[in-house]
Amino acid sequence: MPLELHDETANLVGVVTVDEVEQLAGWLRAAKRPKVSLRRCNHLHTGALQALLLFRPKISSAPNDAFLAAQVLPLLTGSSGPANKQGSDPP
Amino acid sequence: MNPLLAQFLAEANDLLAQVDEGLLQLERVPGDPELVNEVFRAAHTFKGSSGLFDFPELTRLTHAAEDLLDAVRGGRLTLDSGMTDDLLAAFDLIRGWLAHVTTHERLPASAGTDAAGLITKLRAPLGGEAAPAAARTAGVPAPVIDVAPDWLAWLDAEWLTETAAWLATTSSTLRFVWYTPDTDCFFRAEDPLHLVRQVPALEKLGVVQPEAWPAPEDYDEYTCMLSFVVVTRAAMGELNHLFRYVPDQIEIVELDSDAITRHLSGEPPLRAEEAVSVVVTAVIDSEVSADARAVLQAAHRALTLEGAVAEGARLRSVRHAVAAAAWALGVPVDVAESSPDELIATVVRLAGEAAPAPVAPIPAQLQTQAVAPHEEKEPVGRADDPGGQVGTRVLKVDQEKVDRLMELVGELNVAKNGLTFLADAAEEEFGSRVLSRRIKDQYAGLHRIAEELQAAVMDVRMLPLSVAFGRFPRLVRDLSRRLGKTIELVTEGEDTMADKDVIEALGDPLVHLVRNSLDHGIETSDERIAAGKHAAAKLTLAAVADGDAVIVEVSDDGRGVDPERVKRKAYEKGLISEEELETLTETEAVDLVFRPGFSTADQVSDLSGRGVGMDAVRASVEKLGGTVTMRSKFGHGTSTRLRLPLSMAVTQVMVFSVGGQRFGIPVDLVVETVRVPAGEMSRVLHQEVVMMRGEVVPVIDLARALDMPSTLAEGADRPILVVSVNNQRVGLLVEQFHREVDVILKPMEGLLAYADEFSGTALLGDGLVLLVLNMKEVLGLAARVA
Numbered sequence: 001m002p003l004e005l006h007d008e009t010a011n012l013v014g015v016v017t018v019d020e021v022e023q024l025a026g027w028l029r030a031a032k033r034p035k036v037s038l039r040r041c042n043h044l045h046t047g048a049l050q051a052l053l054l055f056r057p058k059i060s061s062a063p064n065d066a067f068l069a070a071q072v073l074p075l076l077t078g079s080s081g082p083a084n085k086q087g088s089d090p091p
Numbered sequence: 092m093n094p095l096l097a098q099f100l101a102e103a104n105d106l107l108a109q110v111d112e113g114l115l116q117l118e119r120v121p122g123d124p125e126l127v128n129e130v131f132r133a134a135h136t137f138k139g140s141s142g143l144f145d146f147p148e149l150t151r152l153t154h155a156a157e158d159l160l161d162a163v164r165g166g167r168l169t170l171d172s173g174m175t176d177d178l179l180a181a182f183d184l185i186r187g188w189l190a191h192v193t194t195h196e197r198l199p200a201s202a203g204t205d206a207a208g209l210i211t212k213l214r215a216p217l218g219g220e221a222a223p224a225a226a227r228t229a230g231v232p233a234p235v236i237d238v239a240p241d242w243l244a245w246l247d248a249e250w251l252t253e254t255a256a257w258l259a260t261t262s263s264t265l266r267f268v269w270y271t272p273d274t275d276c277f278f279r280a281e282d283p284l285h286l287v288r289q290v291p292a293l294e295k296l297g298v299v300q301p302e303a304w305p306a307p308e309d310y311d312e313y314t315c316m317l318s319f320v321v322v323t324r325a326a327m328g329e330l331n332h333l334f335r336y337v338p339d340q341i342e343i344v345e346l347d348s349d350a351i352t353r354h355l356s357g358e359p360p361l362r363a364e365e366a367v368s369v370v371v372t373a374v375i376d377s378e379v380s381a382d383a384r385a386v387l388q389a390a391h392r393a394l395t396l397e398g399a400v401a402e403g404a405r406l407r408s409v410r411h412a413v414a415a416a417a418w419a420l421g422v423p424v425d426v427a428e429s430s431p432d433e434l435i436a437t438v439v440r441l442a443g444e445a446a447p448a449p450v451a452p453i454p455a456q457l458q459t460q461a462v463a464p465h466e467e468k469e470p471v472g473r474a475d476d477p478g479g480q481v482g483t484r485v486l487k488v489d490q491e492k493v494d495r496l497m498e499l500v501g502e503l504n505v506a507k508n509g510l511t512f513l514a515d516a517a518e519e520e521f522g523s524r525v526l527s528r529r530i531k532d533q534y535a536g537l538h539r540i541a542e543e544l545q546a547a548v549m550d551v552r553m554l555p556l557s558v559a560f561g562r563f564p565r566l567v568r569d570l571s572r573r574l575g576k577t578i579e580l581v582t583e584g585e586d587t588m589a590d591k592d593v594i595e596a597l598g599d600p601l602v603h604l605v606r607n608s609l610d611h612g613i614e615t616s617d618e619r620i621a622a623g624k625h626a627a628a629k630l631t632l633a634a635v636a637d638g639d640a641v642i643v644e645v646s647d648d649g650r651g652v653d654p655e656r657v658k659r660k661a662y663e664k665g666l667i668s669e670e671e672l673e674t675l676t677e678t679e680a681v682d683l684v685f686r687p688g689f690s691t692a693d694q695v696s697d698l699s700g701r702g703v704g705m706d707a708v709r710a711s712v713e714k715l716g717g718t719v720t721m722r723s724k725f726g727h728g729t730s731t732r733l734r735l736p737l738s739m740a741v742t743q744v745m746v747f748s749v750g751g752q753r754f755g756i757p758v759d760l761v762v763e764t765v766r767v768p769a770g771e772m773s774r775v776l777h778q779e780v781v782m783m784r785g786e787v788v789p790v791i792d793l794a795r796a797l798d799m800p801s802t803l804a805e806g807a808d809r810p811i812l813v814v815s816v817n818n819q820r821v822g823l824l825v826e827q828f829h830r831e832v833d834v835i836l837k838p839m840e841g842l843l844a845y846a847d848e849f850s851g852t853a854l855l856g857d858g859l860v861l862l863v864l865n866m867k868e869v870l871g872l873a874a875r876v877a
Contacts, residue, residue, distance in 0.1 A: 018277055025312035046284040047277050050317050054304045067288045071296040 002041075008033055009060065012041040012048075021047035028055035038063040044072065052076055096196065099140050101487060103189055108561060109133040110182050115564045118175050124164070131160040137185075139279050147335045148202040149188060154339055155213040156181045162217055177212045184209060237344035239354035242269045245297045245320045251351055254294075254322075259348035265294060266330055268321040269342040274314050281337070283319060289333055292324035387413065391438045413438060490591070493551055500545045501835035505854050507541050508832060510534040512857040545833075549590065556634040556643065557585035559597045563605060563632060570609050577616050577627040578609065584634035589641045593735050596715050597643065600708040604645040604731050605630065607705070612649035612729050622726070624648065639737050639759075640717070646730030652723035654680035661689060681723050685709045713867070716742070716757065742836045744853065744863055746829035747812060750799030753829065755853065755863040762815050764828050766808040777877060781811060781822055788813060790822035796873035797848075802826055816866045836863060848872055 003020050004011035005027045016024070025047075028034055034057035038044075041063050044052070049072060059076050063069050113130035120126060138153035156178055162168040184205055191199045199205075243251070258265065268290070272283040287296060297320035304310070323330070327343065334341045413434060510530055518527035560582045571578040589597075613628040620626055633644045654677040661667045661683045667675070675683075683689060687706040708731075709719045717735035736759070744755035745764075767781050772790065774780065779790040790811060794801040803809070803826060812823040834853030839846055850865035 018280070018282065021277075021312050025310065029307050029310075043288070044284060045277075045282050046272070046315060046317060047312055049284055049298075050315065051310075051312055053298070053300055053317070054310060055307065067293075071288075071293070072284075072298075075298050 003027075007031070009035045009037070010057075011037045011039075012044070014040065015043045016041060016045055016048045018045045018047055021045055021051060024048050025051040025055075028052070028057060031057070034058070035060040037061045038068060038073070038076075041065060041068060044068065049075075093196075096144060096192070099144065100189060100193055102140065103137065103185075106133045106137045107182055107186055107189075110137070111179065111565055112561070114175050114178055114182075115568055117170055118172060118568075121170055127160065127164045127170075131157065131164050134160055142279060142336050146188075146192070146198050146202075148198055148206045149185065150336060151338065152181055152185065152206045152210060152213075155210040158217060158339075159213050168216055174213075174216055177209065181209050181213060236264065236347050236350055239346055239350045240267070240269065240342065240344055242299075242320060242342075243267065243346075243351070243354050245299050246295060246322065248355060250295060251355055255348040255351040255355065257348075258346075258351070262347070264345050264347045266323050266325060266327060267344050267346055268319070268323065268330060268334070269344075270319040270321060270334070270337070271340055272315045272317070272319075272337070273340060274316070276315050276337075276340075277313050283315065283317070286333065286337070287319050287321055290321055290323050290325060291329055293321065294324055295322040296320070297322075387438050391435065410434065488551075493548070493591075496548050497552065498835070500541070500548050503541050504545070504833055504835070507534065507537050508855065509857060510537065552591045553588040554591045554594045555585055556587045556589060556594065556641070557582075559594045559601060559643075560585050560632050560634075562598075563601075566602070566605065567609065567630060570606070574609060575615060576609070576613055578613060578630055579627050580630050580632070582632045587634040587636050587641055589735070589737050593641070593715060593737065596711065597733070597735065600711050600719075600733065601632075601643070601645065603705070603708045604733075605632075608645060608647040608649065608729065612647045612651070614650050618650075622650075636737070637734070640734050641737055643733045643735070644730055645733075646728060648728040651725045651727050651729050652681050652684065652721070653725050657681065657683050657689075661686065664689065678722075681721050684721065685719065716759070742834055742853075742863070743831055744834055744836075744861070745812070745831050746855075746861065747810075747825045748827045748829065749793045749797060749825050750802060751826070752799065753855075753859065753861055754793075755832075755834065755861045756812070756814065756823075756866065757850075757863070758831055760814045760816065760866055762813040762820060765811050765813065767811055768808055769806050772809060779824070781809075783813070786820070788820045788822045790824050791870070791873040792824045793869075793873075794824070794826070796869060796876050798876075814866060816870060821866075821870060834861065834863075 002012060002014050002016045003023055004013060005023070008031055010024070010027060010031075012024075028051055034055065036052065036057045037060045039061040042065050053075065056076075059073065062073055110130055110133045113126055113133065117123065117126045117130060134153060134157045138150060138157050141149045141153055159168070159174065159178065163170050163174075168174075188198050188202060191197075254265065270283060270287065272281065273279075276283065287293075299318040299320065301316040304316075325333075327345065330341075330343055331338075334343075511534055514527045514530040514534065517523050517530055563582070564580055567578055567580045608630055613630070614622065614624075616626040619628065629648050631644070631646045633646070635642050654675075658667070658672050658675055658680050661680075662669070662672045666683065666686050666689060684705045685708075689706065705721075712719045712733050712735065715735055717733055719731065719733050721729065721731045723729040743758040745758050745761050746753055746755050748754065765783070772779055772781055775787070779792070780787050781790050782788075790809075792801065793799075794803075803824075810825050810828055812825050812828070814821055814823060832853075832855065834855070836851040836853055838851045839849055843849075843852075847868045848865055849862045851863050853861045853863060855861050
């Protein structure tokens with residue numbers, strides 16, 4: 001399952017496809033202070049990226065995937081500073 | 092074959108027919124928004140599904156057609172017949188490709204070149220605006236250095252400056268891709284980000300977000316709102332290949348350091364390009380920053396001019412100007428105490444930042460461009476939306492399966508009929524009347540179910556006549572253009588239903604009739620006006636249900652059939668005798684056109700007139716158990732009426748026996764059955780006749796005609812079956828009448844194929860093979876015997 005959704009935290013695992021987009025957006029909509037870990041995420045569907053860009057959850061850990069880390073993460077963490085790489089991994 | 096491809100091919104057929112029909116209608120009612128939409132939607136669906144397969148030429152061609160239709164839909168263009176021709180040609184080409192795909196699972200090798208010409212033609216009315224993209228993908232080398240596009244502004248200036256410097260040092264270039272996915276691209280299983288991450292040697296990725304995100308509650312996660320700027324070292328070819336399915340959504344430029352620097356400095360590009368879609372917000376922004384840049388450049392010149400501003404008021408004013416420019420650019424600097432050298436450094440730094448950087452996340456115009464098409468389109472049904480179903484669910488079934496089902500129904504009928512024989516046997520052989528009754532009860536129940544089953548299967552096989560009429564708008568259009576005649580085609584009763592076999596068999600006769608009408612019946616506009624008729628001829632295809640039959644009528648208001656000319660021609664060709672030439676009535680004369688070898692056409696055209704027309708029509712219609720009649724009023728038009736059975740699958744036959752053998756005759760032909768006392772039979776010349784209700788009916792002894800022993804006793808009542816053939820009553824002397832049965836008629840094949848006297852065989856419930864008579868041939872046979 002590419003999405004592990006908890007109350008305030010979510011793990012994106014593996015390849016997040018278009019099928020997960022609606023669920024992810026729904027969770028982001030509902031969560032008050034969402035935190036998302038991309039550590040084990042290999043690819044995000046554009047729709048998922050778009051949802052993350054809109055709702056701007058806190059990215060709790062950076063992806064291991066090189067492309068995501070280099071090109072996508074900076075977009076999600078904004079220009080406010082470097083990615084929070086020390087973020088704890090939610091259980 | 093890949094099931095997805097098979098499905099695509101099946102659907103493509105429908106879509107192509109839809110497009111064809113829509114285009115033709117559109118030509119008649121130009122600008123009907125509903126029609127344009129319909130055609131556009133079909134083309135759009137076609138393009139969408141073609142993208143699933145590796146047929147880039149197909150996608151490109153449909154895309155060009157779609158663009159043209161979109162322009163028509165948007166009211167930017169009016170469809171003229173030239174465009175319609177191009178569009179039709181495009182879809183014809185596609186039809187040809189798909190036939191190739193069906194057998195070889197790939198497009199013909201010539202697809203690319205075939206498509207290129209058409210694409211250019213289709214693009215031409217659009218001002219060829221999208222042509223460069225198509226041309227590039229078609230392999231024409233792009234100009235090495237493009238002009239920096241406005242969207243370069245989405246990349247951050249600092250990075251651009253560094254990159255420009257590096258490119259200058261190495262005198263190399265970079266490819267910049269501007270990728271704006273369609274808003275509904277997620278529905279086509281596209282993942283733009285995935286596409287982007289496949290770009291080899293990705294140098295820099297910019298994601299352009301919408302200027303204003305919708306409120307979270309209004310946010311549609313299935314609308315793509317992002318655009319991408321991709322900078323890569325990958326070659327043009329690699330990019331073209333990667334983005335081959337979305338050539339319309341990308342823009343690729345190759346830039347060197349000069350182009351980038353020029354962009355950075357805000358100078359207008361060397362070559363004026365029709366980049367009309369200048370980003371609106373950027374323009375507003377750059378008005379301020381352009382001023383600031385001008386100030387900074389002036390300051391830079393002033394400062395670098397040796398000794399010009401070393402001291403005092405000049406320096407202060409330059410400082411002031413720089414500070415103001417910096418403020419305008421949104422990067423206030425404190426230069427109050429700077430020395431000239433520090434000031435130069437500041438100016439250079441500011442100039443870098445003054446590159447037109449985006450202030451708002453997305454230009455307003457691009458935003459509306461991206462969203463507007465979505466609003467125009469029909470709401471796209473989501474894959475998981477249960478309410479998305481429109482109309483009834485249609486199951487596509489292979490024809491063969493329905494045929495098989497029909498065959499089984501026939502077998503069931505035969506087996507069912509066996510029960511009545513069993514009932515008879517129970518009573519006669521085993522003497523159990525009760526058992527016989529019960530078997531008959533069972534039979535009645537089974538009969539009802541079998542009837543219903545048969546009706547249900549027949550219903551499945553029923554198709555509307557529109558299927559048979561469907562090809563005519565195109566045919567009439569093409570032919571009338573070729574013949575230079577103006578013809579309006581009217582179809583009526585297209586929703587009349589008939590069995591698919593009938594519909595299929597109707598195709599060729601109808602084509603014959605319509606061609607005949609177009610070629611011979613309908614005059615040219617000049618002749619029509621001279622005859623006091625409307626310049627545009629009217630050709631009507633009409634269908635009505637008539638009990639167990641369907642009547643199809645092809646009528647025109649052309650010149651009609653000249654009975655005198657027909658008679659003369661028939662006489663010249665030796666088809667009628669001299670007496671007939673004198674005595675034939677007009678109606679009979681018109682009927683002569685159905686004689687084999689008859690043709691009034693003085694010239695054989697490539698349309699019709701080879702003398703194989705009307706008799707072929709009559710033959711094929713009669714083979715179906717139908718009739719053809721023609722009515723014509725000279726000078727006012729002709730109408731040909733085909734009467735066909737609704738279904739050919741099951742035939743009701745009347746069974747009778749002759750010489751101890753049973754035969755069948757289609758019930759449709761039977762008028763009545765009578766028993767005539769032997770004494771009432773009389774002879775006129777050599778023909779036996781019987782008087783019935785004041786009418787003389789010739790009687791044919793079937794036993795003699797079929798060369799079988801006559802078993803009728805002298806003086807016994809004569810059972811006579813009165814049939815109607817070609818509107819003439821004929822009595823058949825038979826031995827005994829039996830029941831009517833429903834049978835599945837199998838044509839005479841193989842060794843029996845020569846036996847024209849029989850139209851087919853059928854299996855009876857008791858396992859007996861029934862020969863069904865072909866009355867026309869039997870009458871001819873009887874005439875020869877007598």
